[in-house]
Amino acid sequence: xxxxxxxxxxxxxxxxxxxxxxxxxxxxxxxxxxxxxxxxxxxxxxxxxxxxxxxxxxxxxxxxxxxxxxxxxxxxxxxxxxxxxxxxxxxxxxxxxxxxxxxxxxxxxxxxxxxxxxxxxxxxxxxxxxxxxxxxxxxxxxxxxxxxxxxxxxxxxxxxxxxxxxxxxxxxxxxxxxxxxxxxxxxxxxxxxxxxx
Numbered sequence: 001x002x003x004x005x006x007x008x009x010x011x012x013x014x015x016x017x018x019x020x021x022x023x024x025x026x027x028x029x030x031x032x033x034x035x036x037x038x039x040x041x042x043x044x045x046x047x048x049x050x051x052x053x054x055x056x057x058x059x060x061x062x063x064x065x066x067x068x069x070x071x072x073x074x075x076x077x078x079x080x081x082x083x084x085x086x087x088x089x090x091x092x093x094x095x096x097x098x099x100x101x102x103x104x105x106x107x108x109x110x111x112x113x114x115x116x117x118x119x120x121x122x123x124x125x126x127x128x129x130x131x132x133x134x135x136x137x138x139x140x141x142x143x144x145x146x147x148x149x150x151x152x153x154x155x156x157x158x159x160x161x162x163x164x165x166x167x168x169x170x171x172x173x174x175x176x177x178x179x180x181x182x183x184x185x186x187x188x189x190x191x192x193x194x195x196x197x
Contacts, residue, residue, distance in 0.1 A: 079139050079140060080140055080141070080142075083136070083137050083139070083140035083142075083143070083146050084146060086133065086136060086137065086146070086150065087137070087145075087146035087147070087149045087150045087153075088149060088150075088153065089150075089153070090123070090126065090150060090152075090153025090154045090156070090157055091149065091152075091153040091156070093122075093153075093157060094153070094156055094157060094160065097119055097157060097160050097161075098160070100115055100119065101119075101160065101164050104116070104164075106167050106168050106169075107168075108168055108169070108170070112168065113170075116161055116164050116165055116168070116170075119157065119160065119161040119164065120158060120161035120162070120165075122157065123154040123155070123157040123158040123161070124158065126150075126154045127151075127154050127155075127158075130150075130151070133147075133150060134147055137150075
C-alpha cells in the first residue's frame with residue numbers, strides 16, 4: 001500500500017481518504033487530504049493555547065457574525081409600533097371616559113366628584129410629564145406627528161372633564177354664582193307715603 005499525502009500532512013488532524021483499486025495486481029492508491037492546520041500537532045496545540053498563528057477554519061466560517069439587516073428592520077418596526085401606541089393611548093381612553101361620564105350622572109355626590117377629579121388629573125399629569133414622553137418618542141422617524149397626537153388626546157380628555165364639571169354645576173358660569181362680588185345698587189330716589197286724613 002502506498003500513501004501519497006499533501007505537503008504538511010504529517011499531523012494528527014482530521015483526514016479524508018479516497019482509495020481505489022487498479023488492475024489485477026490489486027494495487028491500491030490512497031489519497032489523503034489534510035484539513036487541519038499545517039505544522040503538526042504541536043503547532044495546533046500551540047494555536048489552541050495561545051490563539052496565535054494561522055488557524056484554518058471550515059469553508060464559510062466567519063469569526064464575526066454578519067449584520068442581520070432583517071433583525072434591524074424588525075427592531076425598527078417594533079420601535080415605531082411602540083411609539084404609535086404611546087401617541088394614541090390618550091385617544092383610546094376617551095370612549096371609556098364618555099362611558100364613565102354617562103354612568104356617573106349629573107348629581108353632586110362623592111363618587112361622581114371622585115370620577116371627575118380622576119378624569120381631570122390624568123391629562124394634567126400627562127401634560128406635566130410631556131418632556132419625558134418626548135424622550136420616549138425621539139427614536140421614531142415620525143416623532144412630531146406622534147407628539148402632536150399625544151398632546152391633542154390629553155387636551156380632549158381635559159376638555160371632557162371640564163364639560164362634566166359644567167354639566168354638574170361645579171363651574172361658576174352663571175351670574176348668580178358671583179353675587180358675593182356684586183355691589184348692591186344705589187338708590188336713585190326716595191319716595192314717601194302721603195298724609196293720613
